[in-house]
Amino acid sequence: MNAVNEESIILAHTRIQPHIHRTPLFTSRFLNEYLESELYFKCENFQMTGSFKVRGATNSILKLDEKILEKGVATHSSGNHAQAIAYAAKMAKVAATVVMPKNSVAIKKAAVRDYGAKIIECEPTQESRELTLQKFIEQSGAVFIHPFNDYSVIEGQATCAKEIFEELHELDYVISPVGGGGLLSGTLLSAKYFSNDTKVIAAEPQGADDAYRSWKSGNIQKNAFTKTIADGLLTSLGDKTFSIIREYVHEIITVSDEEIIKAMKMVWERMKIIIEPSSACTLAAVIKQNPAFKGKKIALILTGGNVDITNLPF
Numbered sequence: 001m002n003a004v005n006e007e008s009i010i011l012a013h014t015r016i017q018p019h020i021h022r023t024p025l026f027t028s029r030f031l032n033e034y035l036e037s038e039l040y041f042k043c044e045n046f047q048m049t050g051s052f053k054v055r056g057a058t059n060s061i062l063k064l065d066e067k068i069l070e071k072g073v074a075t076h077s078s079g080n081h082a083q084a085i086a087y088a089a090k091m092a093k094v095a096a097t098v099v100m101p102k103n104s105v106a107i108k109k110a111a112v113r114d115y116g117a118k119i120i121e122c123e124p125t126q127e128s129r130e131l132t133l134q135k136f137i138e139q140s141g142a143v144f145i146h147p148f149n150d151y152s153v154i155e156g157q158a159t160c161a162k163e164i165f166e167e168l169h170e171l172d173y174v175i176s177p178v179g180g181g182g183l184l185s186g187t188l189l190s191a192k193y194f195s196n197d198t199k200v201i202a203a204e205p206q207g208a209d210d211a212y213r214s215w216k217s218g219n220i221q222k223n224a225f226t227k228t229i230a231d232g233l234l235t236s237l238g239d240k241t242f243s244i245i246r247e248y249v250h251e252i253i254t255v256s257d258e259e260i261i262k263a264m265k266m267v268w269e270r271m272k273i274i275i276e277p278s279s280a281c282t283l284a285a286v287i288k289q290n291p292a293f294k295g296k297k298i299a300l301i302l303t304g305g306n307v308d309i310t311n312l313p314f
Contacts, residue, residue: 003151004158004186004244006193012155013162016058019091023047023160025167025299030270031283035290038297039283041267042164044304045275049083049111051232051304052160052183053147057084059156060145061092069094074142076100076122076129079108080232080304081147086115097142099133101125105231107308126235148182149238158186164299165195172296175282177303178202178211178252179233181241187301188248199250203281205230205260211237212252215245229257229313232278232304255284257313263287265314267302276307 026041044052061073072095075085082098089096096117100109101124112119122132137144146153160183161174174191178184184202191198204211207228213221214237222236237245255263257277264280267273282300286293 004155004189008155009158009162009190009193012059013159015062016055016156016159019058019088020048020054021046022163025164026271026273028271031266035286036294037286039286040164040168040299041271042160042299042301043273044160045273045279045302046305049080049087050306051080051084052157052301053080053084053304054087055159056150056153056156056182056186057081057088057145058091060150060152061088061094063152064143068143071141071143072096073145074098074133074137074140075145075147076133077147078104078231078234080306082117083108083111083115083306085145086112086117090116095142097136097140099129099136101129105306105308108306111306146238147235148180149240151240153182154185154189154240154244156186157183158190160301161187161190162194165190165198168297168299170297171195171198171299173199173201173250173293173298174301175201175203175285175298176301177230177233177278177281178204178245179208179278180235181211181237181245183301183303184211184249185241185244188244192248200248201250201285202245202252203285204252204254205233205281206254206256208234209254211245212254214242215249215252218246228260230260230278230281232276233281253285253289255281255288259284259288261313274305274307274309275302276304277313279303279305
């Protein structure tokens with residue numbers, strides 16, 4: 001039994017609403033006709049800090065006791081969770097420190113600093129992230145807020161799909177990208193409690209397909225090597241997220257970088273909105289397996305818009 005339930009998701013939504021945007025659902029007549037489906041795009045690229053991550057970060061910080069927060073909060077992240085923690089900490093008047101890989105996207109590093117957080121750079125490996133953060137926490141006493149493997153984070157991310165289900169009824173599918181699994185886990189639980197007939201599908205880059213391999217094998221698989229343009233989806237699943245995903249996910253579809261770029265370009269050109277590569281995985285999955293989605297009503301989560309516009313893949 002997981003620690004996230006219907007009541008905790010509702011409470012999380014109430015808790016964070018003053019500090020986040022209720023993001024819009026967009027449609028595209030061109031894409032609906034092209035794919036012969038009824039598509040609704042949940043635009044978390046318009047969210048505070050430019051991604052859904054602010055939901056979980058804000059919920060986590062607001063749930064903590066003021067005494068615990070006196071020594072600040074800390075996390076590791078390649079970008080979107082980093083910005084979310086920096087924003088939420090600033091809003092709560094709490095010091096924040098973020099361990100970021102040296103090769104993190106420059107625009108994401110700049111945003112973290114703009115929100116007032118301190119950055120400690122590390123090597124671009126999961127091990128380096130975790131060791132660097134552990135050392136800082138031991139020295140500072142700061143509270144670690146995990147990017148995804150945390151029930152308070154999952155509760156916050158679940159509010160994204162909760163908003164979808166409040167506006168759209170009789171949905172056949174919701175499609176969420178998956179990296180560490182916080183958003184996917186939250187989406188799965190929101191579907192369970194608020195729209196039980198809706199199936200949840202995950203979209204994952206082929207170059208970081210640990211969730212797909214974990215789902216197939218029944219055990220958590222790590223990525224020994226990752227290579228994908230979807231820089232927000234490089235992390236492997238945690239035990240909390242995997243237990244939820246294993247129980248509830250309908251399917252995990254993997255997509256190539258070429259398929260991601262094609263979908264990203266279509267959204268930019270046809271919908272006139274900026275999304276990052278990780279967001280495009282959901283549309284890429286529908287395009288890739290289009291026959292299975294024809295005639296279906298589908299919500300796709302566009303997770304964020306924090307892209308380096310000086311270094312586009314098209």
